[in-house]
Amino acid sequence: MAGAIWVHGEQAPDGSLARISTEVATAARALAKASGRDVEGVVIGAKPDAAAKELARFLPRVRSLTEPATAEHAAGTIVAQRLAALVERDKPDYILAGAGPEGRDLAGALSALLGWGVLVNATAVEWADGPVVEMSAFGGKLNTRSAFTGGHGIVTIRPNVVAAEPAAKPGKVGPATIDGELRLPKVRVVERVEEAGAAAPIEEARVIVAGGRGVGGPDGFRLVEELAAALGGAVGATRAAVDAGWINYSQQIGQTGKIVKPQLYLALGISGAIQHKVGMQTAETIVAVNRDPDAPIAEFADLVVIGDLFEVVPAVLAELRARPG
Amino acid sequence: MLRIAVLVKPVPDTASGGERLGPDLRLDRQAVPAVVNANDEYALEAALKLVEAHGGEVTLVSMAASAGAETLRKGLAMGAQRGVLVSDPTLAGSCTLSTVRVLAATLREVEFDLLLAGADTSDGGGGVVGPGVAALLGLPYLSYAAKIEPDPEARTVRVRRISPTGFDVIEAPLPALVVCTQALGEPRYPSLKGIMAARTKEVVTKSLADVGVSPDDAGGAVATTKVLDASKPAARAATRVVRDPAPAAAKQLVAFLAERKVV
Ligand SMILES: Cc1cc2nc3c(=O)[nH]c(=O)nc-3n(C[C@H](O)[C@H](O)[C@H](O)COP(=O)(O)OP(=O)(O)OC[C@H]3O[C@@H](n4cnc5c(N)ncnc54)[C@H](O)[C@@H]3O)c2cc1C
Ligand SMILES: Nc1ncnc2c1ncn2[C@@H]1O[C@H](COP(=O)(O)O)[C@@H](O)[C@H]1O
Secondary structure: OOOOEEEEEOEOOOOOEOHHHHHHHHHHHHHHHHHOOOEEEEEEEOOOHHHHHHHOOOOOEEEEEEOOHHHHEOOHHHHHHHHHHHHHHHOOOEEEEEOOHHHHHHHHHHHHHHOOEEEEEEEEEEEOOOEEEEEEEHHHOEEEEEEEOOOOEEEEEOOOOOOOOOOOOOOEEEEOOOOOOOOOOOOEEEEEEEOOOOOOOOOOOOEEEEEOHHHOOHHHHHHHHHHHHHOOOEEEEOHHHHHOOOOOHHHEEOOOOEOOOOOEEEEEOOOOOHHHHHHHOOOOEEEEEEOOOOOOHHHHOOEEEEOOHHHHHHHHHHHHHHOOO | OEEEEEEOOEEEOHHHOOOOEOOOOOEOOOOOOEEEOHHHHHHHHHHHHHHHHHOEEEEEEEEOOOOHHHHHHHHHHHOOOEEEEEOOHHHOOOOHHHHHHHHHHHHOOOOOOEEEEEOOOOOOOOOOHHHHHHHHHOOOEEEEEEEEEEEOOOOEEEEEEEEOOEEEEEEEEOOEEEEEOHHHOOOOOOOHHHHHHHHHOOEEEEOOOOOOOOOOOOOHHHOOEEEEEEEOOOOOOOOEEEOOOHHHHHHHHHHHHHHOOOO
8 A cells, every 4th residue: 555644743832733734734635636645744843742632633644742851952853853862653645744943954964864755835736646735936936746766755834825624524533652762862942932022923924014214213113013913913024124223024925034924914104025025925915105106016916006014004993993893 | 272163055046036847846056146045144143152262163054066065165164164065966866855955964064162053054955954953963952042142161051042922041951962043133234354265264065974974864766755846936917006195095005905805
């Protein structure tokens, strides 16, 4: 029987299942259906059970592997070693993970440990004799489709490219055990610091309201936050705003920040420079408020309001408040 | 004293906007000027600041086509002492796993206390080469650094790792691999003196055989992945431009959001 498709179940900092894993699981289920192969989830962590249970809403079978070391140490390579050992024993053919920081750390280490290929940042996955992975190249100018040559491989999938859908009936959760020493050196966690007022993460947000230099300062970002809250979204930023110290780097979108694909991207006082554009241009809907009609963003937004954001945004907030329901 | 090796990749300049694939579905490297991958410049800047503080030197390590030597000069002009470039015709069209194996093999012959890589590459990288190299070399792996504090006496390094809710402070013994981000600080421009000095610095070019990797383990012929095809994404619809004064513009904006079902 052909090897199974495995899903790496990632845990959020609070131990729950990361949302990206529900999307990855949905994609994996579709591949399993198209290929007639088995699909299975694996959650590895100090306390994996809650996340494993959540993952079982999406997959017929999930195994949870308790690895206490992940509580005290940076998890990436520990999880990779355990997963590599499970793979060598149980022989699945494909492993799907999220394309966020944890998934990348895992995929890179796993690829090297197993000698398997890796296809990264998938924007779609289908089955044709193996996973066929669509990726966005050159900042969205081109879509490529790639495949593995050797009958096995690792795929990382971007957030928000698959709509998560639970399975018709929930799957079973069971424990996994694997022996063996952790050979790679451990990296100790000295302390975990929660930053006061840390903004909602942008990678998985369905709505992002982003501010640029035109927002003018930290006070202007209150307006961005207010609109984000009114739309139930997260706050993003350009590098200009990050460099000015108005907002944290974790919110930066673009070439050296994060690549996002929300349903709505609303840009306030952002010119739309190429290094920013590569991070957001696959958003489903792009709306911009900019006082310069010649700003590059006016060329690729779906809707642009030419005007002063300090006038337009309060009016939009009033309009949203006036809406019924 | 700190010996730091930095993994740098020459990539097409994003700002040029002219990147394209050749008929073989590989990046057409003639089409656009190459630059040092932006995240690798942050790594290099961090390395230069660390050797300024602790003493020591910086070695650039890269796998690229032979023209990559020119791109490495920019890093030498910024202040790195030397470059090691692995370049071999068999490596054309190779996959990420080949890159990982080649870089790991190359690094076995380079002496370093700290190995720095970028968070990802702008030409389609997925941030997987760093963790791959660390796994093959058995190095402690510290990712997404916003701050790097080595203690050369104690032979340890502390990293502030960006987390979803703030940051983690993580620590490991040296030698270790640290993945670098823009949060480490703006890279310097090469000075005129630096540019002059770079002319006489050495970029050692090595073949696959020189680094002791078999063509069975790396290269285009044994690539683990292949590009099947490429297509232009569907063009976005034409932009709707609203020029009305704020209240009327706001109405249209919200109506548009409702049309798109986001409110
Ligand atoms: C290697 C490299 C990597 C980079 N990586 C990134 C990255 O990851 N992300 C990123 O964002 N940038 C990145 N950049 C920077 C990028 O090139 C731009 O400089 C940056 O995106 C500009 O930010 P901005 O749009 O906020 O500012 P500007 O380009 O200054 O634009 C401000 C806009 O606000 C408008 N405006 C001003 N006041 C108002 C007002 N009151 N009402 C309405 N509109 C107003 C102006 O008309 C203008 O269009 C990178 C650059 C380099 C070289
Ligand atoms: N060909 C290469 N030569 C040297 N370093 C590389 C190469 N490819 C990737 N790297 C390093 O690995 C990091 C992550 O790359 P990637 O996995 O391609 O996103 C880069 O920022 C570089 O530091």
